[in-house]
Amino acid sequence: MLNEQTTQISAPKKAAKTEFDVIGFFAKFAPLIFLIVLIIAFGLANERFLSPRNISNILTEVSIFGLMSIGMTFVILTAGIDLSVGAILALAGMMAALVATGGNYEGAATDSATIWWGFAFLTAIGVGIAAGLLQGFTTNWLGVPPFVVTLGGMTIFRGITLLVGGGGPISGFDAGFRWWGRGDIFGVPVPVCLFGFFAVVAWVTLKHTRFGRNVFAVGANPEAARLSGINVKFVITAVYTITGFFAGLAAFVLAARLNSAEAVAGMSFELRVIASVVIGGTSLFGGIGGVAGTVVGALLIGVMMNGLVMLNVQSFWQQIVIGVIIVLAVAFDTYAKSRRSSA
Amino acid sequence: MGTPLLRIQGLSKSFPGVRALSDVGFTIGYGEVHALLGENGAGKSTLLKILSGALKRDEGTIDFADQPYEIDTPIQANDAGIVTIYQEFNLIPPLSIAENIYIGREPTNGIFINRKLMFKNTQAVLDRMGLALDPKRIVSSLSVAEQQMVEIARALSMDSKLIIMDEPTSALSETEVEVLMNIIRTIRAEGISMIFVTHRLKEVSEICDRYTVLRDGNFIESGSIGDVDERDIIKLMVGREVNALFQRREYVAAENDDQPIALRVSGLKNVFHLNDVNVTRIQGAGFEVRRGEILGIAGLVGSGRTEMARMIFGADERAAGTIEVFGEVVDIQSPMDAIDAGIGMVPEDRKQQGCFLELSVAANMGVVALKSLCSGFGFVDRKKESEMISEFASKLGVKMSSDRQKIGNLSGGNQQKVIVARWLAANPKILIVDEPTRGIDVGAKSQIHEILFDLANQGLAVIVISSELPELLCVSDRIVTMCEGSSGEILNTVDATEEILMRRMSGL
Structure with a gap:
């Protein structure tokens, strides 16, 4: 018995890796499988669920969270967190509305607004980028953990929104503005087109560019990244700027869809955005995950919410179910990590 | 009994x-x-x-x-x-x-x-x-x-x-x-x-x-x-005879003397905060290493050998001292500067400072050289990348099932080869390796030594830090000793013994 194995000097200790890894497979595709099961189940339970109109509704609603989730994926990949996205959305939407209506708190009553919607668009994006940049700088140069920086940012940006917004909503934008929330391109709602477009851009960025690779490296081991000549501070600043950009974009789309911007917009959006990323398999410990999972995660939450409404389940239950899914997703992530490190 | x-x-x-x-x-x-x-x-x-x-x-x-x-x-x-x-x-x-x-x-x-x-x-x-x-x-x-x-x-x-x-x-x-x-x-x-x-x-x-x-x-x-x-x-x-173990490469110091000096550092000094006081650990350290030469740095733990290396590489702040690469003074403030100057460093702690344990072998190996693999807009040329990885994996004999395998699943010796490959791919002129064989088994150790010999033969200036004196005596052509933050005279390895090194390291 002893001799059987001693002849094999370099025993293939890694043989297990080539076998089918059930947990690894499940970790990767569980959200997608669950999403498909949900769609089938809701479709069987209620025929209206799979009607084109409802699908379009779900996708449009998901898109706004989805855009923010794309940005959040970059941040979480670096093992960071951004709690301020909901507040940035409110601020960016409010500023855009002010620009669009020429500072008229009553809003423009008609389509005859004199200010081109493009300025409002640039304002929303600019505010988002500036807010993200500011938080990225603070994290890097004051050495404050991102949880705290963005927790502060969350209340600061909300406060500024209330200050500039004068309390009430600003509504009534011109058709060009509204098109970004209500229009369609060959029948596909514009928000969905944006979500799809930026998901692809982000996927390519993370997979195929040096910057994307560096995001993973910084998340996996910041010290090793620094010693490999990666500009860690730049990467960290950039990812918060990216979430800011997406929050600004989502703000513009949301305002366009509602034809209104208000200071309480985006309240607790950050939770659903973070949930989308985490359910999609991006590890809170950094370095693992990606945008494809986030898209699935965002769809999963959207489908779940819509489906439960269709089944006339009380809305409180939605929150409970989503909470359970988040905890399960993170528990699985933690389990997979402990399994990896003991292997 | x-x-x-x-x-x-x-x-x-x-x-x-x-x-x-x-x-x-x-x-x-x-x-x-x-x-x-x-x-x-x-x-x-x-x-x-x-x-x-x-x-x-x-x-x-x-x-x-x-x-x-x-x-x-x-x-x-x-x-x-x-x-x-x-x-x-x-x-x-x-x-x-x-x-x-x-x-x-x-x-x-x-x-x-x-x-x-x-x-x-x-x-x-x-x-x-x-x-x-x-x-x-x-x-x-x-x-x-x-x-x-x-x-x-x-x-x-x-x-x-x-x-x-x-x-x-x-x-x-x-x-x-x-x-x-x-x-x-x-x-x-x-x-x-x-x-x-x-x-x-x-x-x-x-x-x-x-x-x-x-x-x-x-x-x-x-x-x-x-x-x-x-x-x-x-x-x-x-389970076999290890002949290569601790075998020296052929080297004649005198023949190498006409090679240009690749790296010359002098007057290095560091200052850092420890419990609210400024502490200086390194004071007046320096050495030089020629092209195609392996310089060993010997020193007790706490002698400042790793701190000195990290300072040269820009990983820690340098309070004073000059660094010259092939005769040109370079101002290194960060690892990025060091890499631009042609210096690479395999850090002391493989797991904490070297590996991205959760990432693939490919990601670990390509991280430094990525810049040279990029077309416009920072897009990575995947074909060039995989060619580079298979080239260095076979050159250094990295055992892996595929380059998508997580580096965390490789043995310590293979991980170290990947980290060395990371630097070779970036084509440095000077490579610092800190404790290259710590926690690595005997067979892989001699393989790492062979790799270092090859690098020197190809014209790299290699600096090896090790707490194992037999290893230093085996791999280096010359050895500089560190004692309490300052460096001693450079010895030719042929003139050195463990006893001589120990005496110098202890300041006797």
């Missing part, structure tokens, strides 16, 4: 797809220091984990102190009398020595901790070991060696009969190793047994009484240390 303290018979343990231990059996007597030897992956860690209660065995019997050894948790193992001291210590830095030693089993007066008794008992244990440490000292203020002593003191305070030490000397300097050896002798004299896991065979012959060699999960041989020499043990561990 009477009944042994520990008797293991037919011990087996499998993980999915891997048989980590297969029918292993040996015995350890009372008051015996037993060396457990084997290459990485031989099954030593699995065996230790079973003894310490971290893993359950599949088959086999273990008898300990005439009792069947049936335990499920590390706490039960401690109660039974087996304490394991791991490479990473289990101490809580902000607590005192006494609090660490008695954590979880503090002596009490009713519901309150009896601190007086705790300190008294701790003092007694420290005295028993001959250690001049105050039980009230905070553990974070202790050196690595002292922290290890505290771990041993904890094991003694639990009245353990068998203390398992996993690579206890890997982070110690030569003098600290001597202190440890003395303590081990004291403990042995009390009849306490020890299992000693190490890659340093010299220590085995110095301190151990008997040995057991494992290979690929199988028991190979047990015996008395007095009956074998280091070469025999290596042969047992790797």
